[in-house]
Amino acid sequence: MKTFPTLVVAALLTGCVINGEKHIRPRDLDASTLVNRTRILGIRALPAEIRPGERAAFEALIGTAEGEAPELGSVWIACPEGDDFGCATDLGDLNLDNATPEDLAAIGFIGFEPGLPPAYAAPNDLLDDISAADRLEGRSVLVQLSLFPLELLEEGVEEIDFNAVEGAYKRLVVSEATTPNDNPGLSAFLVDRFAVVPGISAVHVEPKQSYDLGILLQDVSGREVYEFVNSSGELEERVEEPYASWYATSGEVLEPVTLWPFMESTWRAPAEAGTKGTWYVVIRDRRGGMSWWTQDFVVD
Numbered sequence: 001m002k003t004f005p006t007l008v009v010a011a012l013l014t015g016c017v018i019n020g021e022k023h024i025r026p027r028d029l030d031a032s033t034l035v036n037r038t039r040i041l042g043i044r045a046l047p048a049e050i051r052p053g054e055r056a057a058f059e060a061l062i063g064t065a066e067g068e069a070p071e072l073g074s075v076w077i078a079c080p081e082g083d084d085f086g087c088a089t090d091l092g093d094l095n096l097d098n099a100t101p102e103d104l105a106a107i108g109f110i111g112f113e114p115g116l117p118p119a120y121a122a123p124n125d126l127l128d129d130i131s132a133a134d135r136l137e138g139r140s141v142l143v144q145l146s147l148f149p150l151e152l153l154e155e156g157v158e159e160i161d162f163n164a165v166e167g168a169y170k171r172l173v174v175s176e177a178t179t180p181n182d183n184p185g186l187s188a189f190l191v192d193r194f195a196v197v198p199g200i201s202a203v204h205v206e207p208k209q210s211y212d213l214g215i216l217l218q219d220v221s222g223r224e225v226y227e228f229v230n231s232s233g234e235l236e237e238r239v240e241e242p243y244a245s246w247y248a249t250s251g252e253v254l255e256p257v258t259l260w261p262f263m264e265s266t267w268r269a270p271a272e273a274g275t276k277g278t279w280y281v282v283i284r285d286r287r288g289g290m291s292w293w294t295q296d297f298v299v300d
Contacts, residue, residue, distance in 0.1 A: 033246055033253035035063035035280065038070055041247060041292070042282040043145055043170035048289040049138075049181040050174055052126045058111070058118040058170070060145055061292045066249045066277045071150040076111035076118035078172070080126060081140045110143075118143075122174045136229055138175020145170070173288050178227050183289040184242055185221030189281070190214035190264070202276070202296040205269045210254075214264040215244060215281055215293060223260070224285070240285045249277035275299040 030036060042061040050056050058076060111118025120141060127135045147166040173181065188195040191203055192212050205211060217223060228236045246253045246265040255265040267279070275298070282292045 031253070031256075033248060033256045035247050035249045035278070036065045038065070038068070038072065038147070038166060039063045040145060040147055040166050040168040041245075041280055042290055043143065043168055044183055044290040044292075045143070045170065045172045045288070046183070047180070048173075048183045048287075049177065050122055050172070051176055051180070052122050052174060053124045054174075055119055055121045056172055058120070058143060058145075060147075060168070061280065061282065061294075062147065063247060063249070063278070063280055066275075073148055073150045073153065074111075074113045074118075075109075075146045075148075076113075077108040077144040077146075078110045078120040079108040079142050079144075080123075080174075081142065108144075118145075120172065126174055127176065133229065133233065135176040136178070136227075138173045138177065141172040141174055143170040143172055144168075171288060179225070181226070181285070181287045181289045182221055182224060184223075184240075184283045184285050184291045185218030186215060186283065186291050186293055187218045187222075188216040189279075189293045189295050190216065193264075196295055202298045204300050205297055207269055207271050207273055207299050210266055210268045212264050213246065213267050213279060213281070215283065217242070217263070217283075224289075226287070240287065240289075242283050242285045245282045245284070247280040247282075250275055251277065269297075269299055273299050 035041070039062070040060055041063045043058060044060075045056040045058055047056060060074070062072065064070065110120050120143065122141070127139060130139065145168050147168075149164055152164070190196070190213065191205075193214060195216070196203060223240045223242065225237060225239050228238050230236050241260045242263075243257060243259045244263050244265070245257055246255065246267070248267060250270045252268040253265055254268065258265050263283075265281075269275075270277075277297055279295045279297060280292065282290060284290050
């Protein structure tokens with residue numbers, strides 16, 4: 001049986017894992033927009049940017065194939081920027097079965113789900129070794145999520161199948177910025193430019209038909225105005241130009257990524273009536289902020 005510390009340390013290795021099929025060909029790959037297995041589609045920090053001494057929580061958007069409801073666990077690691085991102089890399093002396101809180105802190109452990117929601121508290125001295133000007137831009141903290149089936153914790157499971165582990169990364173900015181970042185604000189999901197009624201369980205679509213999917217940003221937080229120090233050391237005022245990544249559990253997404261101000265993508269419905277599924281859209285503001293929207297559909 002896997003012990004909890006063993007899974008924490010194993011999570012550090014998932015970034016090096018490549019799918020076991022070494023000779024897979026590009027034409028055999030599924031479309032990047034297709035969610036036909038469990039996938040990490042996004043990770044966001046709450047808030048999106050913090051100052052030294054402040055705390056950020058994290059959450060992930062997990063896409064799953066229609067009809068699947070796997071029981072999942074997750075391990076979260078956070079390491080400040082540096083030669084080794086501030087985390088211990090020599091794990092040879094760590095006793096996995098008797099790891100202390102100090103041992104786990106040394107490898108950047110910040111959360112385990114279910115049970116311990118992930119959160120990172122930036123040290124008060126995190127920016128002390130950089131100039132006052134550089135503190136306005138700050139320093140990145142690399143946050144790593146490793147997602148795995150909870151069955152790996154069951155009795156009788158002796159080895160970790162890394163092909164069953166999904167990994168993803170997120171950079172959290174810790175700075176003294178005068179205009180710290182917020183996650184983009186979203187106000188509505190659109191189908192053929194009509195806002196989906198809040199609370200509706202599923203949008204009904206016709207087989208093989210194409211639909212324009214879109215998103216509306218909130219007026220204030222959708223596109224933030226922020227201050228930026230350019231290469232000449234001058235302070236500039238800029239406006240965010242977000243972009244959207246589109247996904248679906250079936251059908252065909254024709255524009256995987258759309259750029260501001262064109263926040264729409266065309267989706268072609270599956271041919272089979274009765275198909276149920278989900279659309280996912282992830283909005284990024286290019287400064288580390290992220291938001292998302294999910295909407296179910298059914299083919300009549």
